[in-house]
Amino acid sequence: MLDVRKIRLTLELRNWGITDPDVLSVIEKIPREIFISKNFRHQAYENIALPIDREQTISQPYIVALMTQSLDLNKKHKVLEIGTGSGYQTSALSFLSRRVYTIERIKSLLVGAENIFKKLKLTNIVTKHGDGNLGWPEQNPFDRIIFTAATEDITEKFFDCLKDKGVIVAPIIRGSKQILKKFIKINNKIEIEKLSDVLFVPNLTGMKD
Numbered sequence: 001m002l003d004v005r006k007i008r009l010t011l012e013l014r015n016w017g018i019t020d021p022d023v024l025s026v027i028e029k030i031p032r033e034i035f036i037s038k039n040f041r042h043q044a045y046e047n048i049a050l051p052i053d054r055e056q057t058i059s060q061p062y063i064v065a066l067m068t069q070s071l072d073l074n075k076k077h078k079v080l081e082i083g084t085g086s087g088y089q090t091s092a093l094s095f096l097s098r099r100v101y102t103i104e105r106i107k108s109l110l111v112g113a114e115n116i117f118k119k120l121k122l123t124n125i126v127t128k129h130g131d132g133n134l135g136w137p138e139q140n141p142f143d144r145i146i147f148t149a150a151t152e153d154i155t156e157k158f159f160d161c162l163k164d165k166g167v168i169v170a171p172i173i174r175g176s177k178q179i180l181k182k183f184i185k186i187n188n189k190i191e192i193e194k195l196s197d198v199l200f201v202p203n204l205t206g207m208k209d
């Protein structure tokens with residue numbers, strides 16, 4: 001469906017530096033309104049973060065696009081996502097990779113996201129209710145890892161379960177700020193790039209219903 005709001009959004013993302021045509025086309029393809037509660041649906045194609053249930057947020061489309069573009073995905077990649085939330089970012093990953101393993105600590109959010117994946121017929125997403133900080137050891141190694149909640153640091157364990165030339169994108173807490181960073185593993189060394197200042201909900205340990 002040709003939707004003026006979607007076209008306006010992708011134009012804005014292009015102006016903000018999202019140049020990967022596959023990422024832009026995925027943003028255009030995914031119906032963001034179905035991830036959002038009725039009260040906010042009219043703002044679905046505005047370039048802003050919006051509240052979802054359980055005091056969490058669906059990320060700003062620009063940040064989802066930036067994180068997705070920074071992951072340099074291809075259809076051979078196995079991706080780990082920590083923090084499913086609404087499932088919007090997960091859906092973008094699903095279109096551009098082979099398989100996405102996504103972990104959410106709040107059960108009710110995960111169930112909501114799973115229902116949407118079914119509705120959108122996204123069959124390459126595997127979900128888990130759990131604490132993402134524990135990783136998904138049975139599925140190691142991964143080509144790409146994305147954190148969608150702000151974390152103090154990326155522990156050694158996550159670099160160990162990343163393949164060579166693998167990439168991790170994560171919002172990292174630095175004092176009162178958060179910085180989106182890209183970590184690239186090359187020959188067991190880690191290169192770090194700063195991408196943007198960001199504002200994510202915090203990564204918390206443990207699980208909830």
Ligand code: SAH
Pocket residue numbers: 056057058059064082083084085086087088089090103104105106109130131132133148149201202203204205206
């Ligand atoms: N990109 C998501 C945004 C999710 S908000 C979207 O587009 O909707 C971040 C999510 O991470 C929240 O749902 C929160 O519950 C979850 N989260 C926080 N810490 C976590 C952890 N340790 N393990 C798994 N999920 C976590």
